[in-house]
Amino acid sequence: MLKNILIEAVEAGAEELKKFFNGDFKISSKEGVNNLVTEADHAAEKAIIEVIHKNYPDHQILAEERGAIVQESNYKWIIDPIDGTVNFAHGIPLCCVSIAVEKEGEIVMAATFAPLLNEFYFAEKGMGAFLNNKKISVSNETDILKACLVTGFPYTYINLPNGPLEIFGKLIRKGVPVRRLGSAAIDLCWVACGRFDGFYEHRLEAWDSAAGFLIVEEAGGRVTDFEGKKFSPYQHRIIATNGKIHEELKAVINNETQL
Numbered sequence: 001m002l003k004n005i006l007i008e009a010v011e012a013g014a015e016e017l018k019k020f021f022n023g024d025f026k027i028s029s030k031e032g033v034n035n036l037v038t039e040a041d042h043a044a045e046k047a048i049i050e051v052i053h054k055n056y057p058d059h060q061i062l063a064e065e066r067g068a069i070v071q072e073s074n075y076k077w078i079i080d081p082i083d084g085t086v087n088f089a090h091g092i093p094l095c096c097v098s099i100a101v102e103k104e105g106e107i108v109m110a111a112t113f114a115p116l117l118n119e120f121y122f123a124e125k126g127m128g129a130f131l132n133n134k135k136i137s138v139s140n141e142t143d144i145l146k147a148c149l150v151t152g153f154p155y156t157y158i159n160l161p162n163g164p165l166e167i168f169g170k171l172i173r174k175g176v177p178v179r180r181l182g183s184a185a186i187d188l189c190w191v192a193c194g195r196f197d198g199f200y201e202h203r204l205e206a207w208d209s210a211a212g213f214l215i216v217e218e219a220g221g222r223v224t225d226f227e228g229k230k231f232s233p234y235q236h237r238i239i240a241t242n243g244k245i246h247e248e249l250k251a252v253i254n255n256e257t258q259l
Contacts (some may be wrong), residue, residue: 001055003124006101009051013097014115016044021116022091024072038089041065044081044097052077064207076102078233080207083112086259093117098185100210100233107233110211112185121215122191129192129218132183138221138242139194144252145259147197147245150179150187154203162255164202170252188212191240192219198241198249199242200226206233216240226253 010201020040031222045065050058060076061069077099082088084095093116112121121136123129129136141147149171153164171178181187185208187199192215210233213223222243223231228250231238239250249255 002101002109003122005028005051005055006099007111007122009048009077010097010099010111010113010120012047012051013044013079013099014046014113016040017082017088017095017097018115019043020089021093038082038085040088041082042087045079048079048081048097048099062206064205074104078102078107078206078210079212080185081113083185083208084181087182092182094181094183094186096183096185098207098211100214102210107210107214110214112189112211112215114183114186114189119189121192123192123209123211123215123218125214125218127218128147129161129215131189136193136219137221138192138216139197140244141197141242142244144198144245144248145174145176147249148177148179148195149249150181150190150196150199152180152182152184152201152204154201160202167200167253170259176259177222184208185212188216188240191221191242192216194242198239198245200239200249200253201237203236204238205236209238213238213240223244224250226250 004177045063058071058073060071060073063079082095085099088095096112096114098112100107108125110123121131156233183202190196216223223240225235226237
C-alpha cells in the first residue's frame, strides 16, 4: 500500500512537471540569486500532497514550498516537487520529482522520477534500488583520479575557505572530471546507477537529499556527512560514492590529502 501511494504521488507531481515544461508559467525568487520557484513547483507539490492526504491524512509532511505539516504520526513524507527548478525554468530536461518516506526517523522508502528522461528510481530499505524496475548498483571505480564526479554549488557563500570552488579547483586541476547538472536528486540517482562514482555538496536541504540518499545506499553505495559520520538529510553536507573512493574523496574535501 505505501509503495503504491508513493508511486502515485510521484507520478502526480510528474504530470504537473510535464504539463508546464516549456510552457508559460509564473516564476518568482526565493532567498539568494537564481533561487527560483515556479508556478509548476506549487502545482506539483499540491498534487503530491493531495494524493498523500487522501490515503494517509494523519501523516506528517515536509515539503520544499509549503514547509512542514506536523501531525501525530510516525511517518513523514519529504517532498521536492521539482528538483532542478532552474533547469526546468530554462527548458533543460534535467529535473525531477523526488519523495522520501521517513518512519520513526529513518528513511524507509524513496522514489525519484525524471519524466522528461523517462527514468523512475525506487528504493525500499533492505530491498535494493531500481531504475525502471531493473535493479541497479554503484560503479566499481577504486581510483579517484579515474573517477567521474558530480557536485553542486550553493547560491550563497560559495567563496568560503576550502569551500565549493576550492574543492572543485583541486579536483579539476588534476584532471578529475567533475560535472554540475543542477539537480542533486538526479546526481544521487546517477551515483546509484553507476554513471557517477561520487557526489558531494556543501549545502542541501532534506528534500534535496532524502530520497537519493536511500537510493544510493540500497544500490550498494555509501553516504556520509563531510566527517564520515552517518548521513542525515537534516544536515547540509553530503558525500555519496560507490564506497570505494569514499575515504579518498572525503580526505580531499577536508584538505587532509593532496591529489
